[in-house]
Amino acid sequence: MEWTGEALLIGVRRHGETSVIADAMVAGRGRYMGLIRGGRSSKLSATLQPGNTVQLTWRARLEDHLGTFTVELLQGRAAGLIADRKRLYLAQTIFEHLHLLPERDPHDRLLGMALQLIDHDPDGAALARFELSLLDELGFGLDLTNCAATGVTEDLTHVSPKSGRAVSRAAAEPYKDRLLPLPSFLAARGNASPDDIRKAFRLTGHFLDMHLWSARQISPPPTREPLIEMLSRE
Template sequence: MEWTGEALLIGVRRHGETSLIAEAMVAGRGRSLGLVRGGRSPKLAATLQPGNTVQLTWRARLEDHLGIFMVEMLQARAATLIADRKRLYLAQLVCEHLRLLPERDPHDRLLGMALSLLDHDPDGAALARFELTLLDELGFGLDLSSCASTGVTEDLTHVSPRSGRAVSRAAAQPYLDRLLALPSFLTARGNASPDDLRAAFRLTGHFLDMHLWSARGIEQPPTREPLIDLLTKDEAPPSERR
């Protein structure tokens, strides 16, 4: 068995004295793992860094085997990421999110969003939309199309923390202390203030914890809260900066 594809490296771990097991998001193939023989050598150290885009060739005797990766650098990002704390935290968080996906299940929409996040200035609004999409792709998507109580499709301002369904401004009034705020930029294009971003990450974080972190007995990625702090200190979104 053999295939070749372009991939985003999202993780590596040691295997034996000289090798690594690399984890990557491969276009059309999803999250894939493979053994890189000699992966701990100085020659491959710069290539096998999460955040880099590589060409992978995977070989195995049977399809369900771990297999062997041959790796060739296509786009090096690691050095740029290390030089900027915000970019580094963003890359680490995106890679941790992608590692939640089932193995060998294509998620090219998420891969495209991840590459866009890594190749542009850190953008809190884009990251929040990425987290919403991650929930959707894993089967836990929020229903933000209409009010859970009245069925109206306009002036949706909150989300039920239990059902993940939107609630209109009027219907939300008696329950404001129980609902999660729904920033308008998540349902319509527009700028996001620092307060909007904080509300968006509270929303996505609640459902990521409900369906993924707590459900799997894992902690949220350690870079998420520090990154949110950095992103919400900006006075204006990237689209408005000069």
């Protein structure tokens, strides 16, 4: 079996003396892993860096096998990411999030959002929306369209930490200390203040932890908290 496609490298790990296993988000195919023979060579080391866009050809005898990759560099980003700590932390956080996706399940919306994020100046609001989309595509999406208590669609200010549903200002008033603040830019397009950014990541972090990190007994991306600190100061 064989296919060729464009992919974003999100991880590379050593395998044996000379090879690596590459982890990539492939357009139209989702997250794929494959063995690259000779991947630790000086010839390939610059190409096989997370953040680069490559053309991959995957080959395997059977569809459910790991398979092998051959790789050609299309767009090198790694050097630019390494030179900018904020962009590097952003990329590393995104790649850790993408590792949560099941293999071989297309997620082109998330791939497009990831590329948009790492190709532009770090944007806290866009990253928070990316985390919301990640939750949604993994089946844990929040319902921010109307109030869980009254059904109204305006003045939504909080979210239930259990159900993930929005709550209006009036309905939230007696229970504010038990609810999570909902920054207005997540419910409707708009500008985000530094305080909004902090609240947004508190919200997404709560549900990422509840449904993914704690549930899978894994730690959050180590770059996420320092990145949030940088983004919420702007």
